[in-house]
Amino acid sequence: MTEAAVLGYGTVGSGVVEVIEKNAEVIAKRCEGLHVKYILDLRDFPGDPYEDRLVHDVDVILSDESVKVVCETMGGAGAAYDFTKRALMAGKSVCTSNKELVELHGAELARIAKEHNCSYLFEASVGGGIPLIRTIYRALTAERIESIFGILNGTTNYILHRMELAGIAFDEALKEAQELGYAEKDPTADIEGHDPARKIAILASLVLGKKVDYSSMYMEGITKVEPVDMEYAKALGGSIKLVAMCEFAENGVYAMVSPRFIPKDNPLLCVRDVFNGVLIHSDMLDDSMYYGRGAGKLATASAVVGDAVECVNHPGKNVGHCWSEEKVQLKDIGDLSFRYLLRVKQEGAAAAEAAFGCEAKAQEGVNGETAFLTAPVTERDFQKKLADLPAVIRYYRV
């Protein structure tokens, strides 16, 4: 039986305790057993079933040699960073859902873990409960990964899903999401694309083995999407989703977040509601996709506990995989080629079709607009030509 501690008794932290306790039997089939000895939180939880394990001082945990695994579910890069470092230096493995900390300091923390014969694991930091991190470094080990397309934010996927299904505007769908607890009071990080950007930076760094500097990443959120755009997408058999993408080319790595037109037959079309889905294109396996709940108390907790089990099974060893502290700059997305779903005022339709070519029409001349799919063109050339086409209302990369 391995003793563990949970740092942060919020949604995910309490989920971790719940999973470990409720599924003790299942867990004991996969390892010698896991027991939550301490729960760290500044708050009190009178009446909580696990109140007896609550401590307010992290030193109680860090100085207890029997504790081998720490689940960090505090969030943020302040105290969580400090506690994680100290736990690893004490030879205690740390498993986390904290994407902010992983993106910022993952390389350093993984290095400290290695130096102290323990592990720093972060399956839950990207795609919630979907096994992505372990899939990339443990299963797709013979693959040259060429690109990753991820629907990695349940909030925005839910909003777009509701817009598509019910024809409601963005503001109304956002309000709905907030009422259901799928969106925060301040939803900026989700709706502006920062959250999926951070997640794709983690995945890209993991594949590359070096830290992708995501501060320069092109990020475009969903605040400008309109129900009529969804209708055009549907007319072509597809849909619009917020996609975080990275592409590994000979000359470097590209990454971006933007709403994309997902065409007919693309498996990402089935990723609806709050679900996440990650489509990986690699040279031997071709396309593979991993779908599931990217957020939610138990789904996320499940991934943290899965990591904890990995630690229990490798005591005194460094397992897991991270990237080095060497930074890599993202290449300019201007190099990339896309088709575009263009929405144009009718008076400018002919000029736009002449500029970009037209591969398929979503509609022509209804409500004073035309919508069509262009031929492939580089983002650089597209933006250049776009400057001379004021009739273009909106566009979505395919």
Next chain:
Amino acid sequence: MTEAAVLGYGTVGSGVVEVIEKNAEVIAKRCEGLHVKYILDLRDFPGDPYEDRLVHDVDVILSDESVKVVCETMGGAGAAYDFTKRALMAGKSVCTSNKELVELHGAELARIAKEHNCSYLFEASVGGGIPLIRTIYRALTAERIESIFGILNGTTNYILHRMELAGIAFDEALKEAQELGYAEKDPTADIEGHDPARKIAILASLVLGKKVDYSSMYMEGITKVEPVDMEYAKALGGSIKLVAMCEFAENGVYAMVSPRFIPKDNPLLCVRDVFNGVLIHSDMLDDSMYYGRGAGKLATASAVVGDAVECVNHPGKNVGHCWSEEKVQLKDIGDLSFRYLLRVKQEGAAAAEAAFGCEAKAQEGVNGETAFLTAPVTERDFQKKLADLPAVIRYYRV
């Protein structure tokens, strides 16, 4: 650099050599390196780039102490069984795509591997390149898996896909598949459901930890599916796919293979053409799905090599997971409840609707038929009532 041998230089075997050679650089990032020292085959391959590594006598491999990993891509449970046993007894880990051998003797071989501090891994035996085995025993370790729904056969999925898309009959779609190399000359194992049955038996055994006796599994293939059935499914927003399912109940395990109506919004709908997809329902994560190429030279080889890398990273250790030799009988599917998509001759429609209830109509009275979705009913009761409804042409469990 770890020395490996490939047994069987057929499609998958040659794929394994190709993956190891072509992606040596990628592999070397995930382990200390892999080198194919021998290729075993009874045949000669004059002019083959790897001809110099070919041997005809397995003893050359088994007696070479430098060989630590053996990739068994021979197929069948004859010589492959013998060679695998002997390799494991010599402390050489074995990685395989051989589902027949894994289903029949996996437990024994895994035990021998454990006794000899090496590993018996079989990611490629189910779902080709999709990481399923490792996901179940390495990632979903805190999960109580409740059910697995798998589209696990590319041949039949392709055939049904073509029937749906082009409205062609089964025989024509099968011929097409054979011409494209997606179906064998003797396609029985695929079209009658034996292949997916074996695969779901492997997954069920892995989850349970005991050997699921699949000889009693209910198996129904796709030979009776007609294009008009696909149209009814489409009218309800869904599709028909050959599904291998297992369900873990309090009182035991159920498993079956049959064509199923996949309803609207089920992510399995996006699993088209030759692709496979496995939807796992578990208590904490809820639904997760794993999609990719379930067959094909490089996709399958990729999974074998992924296993080989795992072995290289754990020399002299037993990793992986299998089930015990204790057999478990499948429960009677009569206990299970389903909705059914019924196709009825018009004259019997009223009686059928009265017997089963009607939740949705696909169509009514066209071409002398009605098709509708029943309310849930146990398979046992369904079959009983069906005996008195001769007007029912066909049915699909939902």
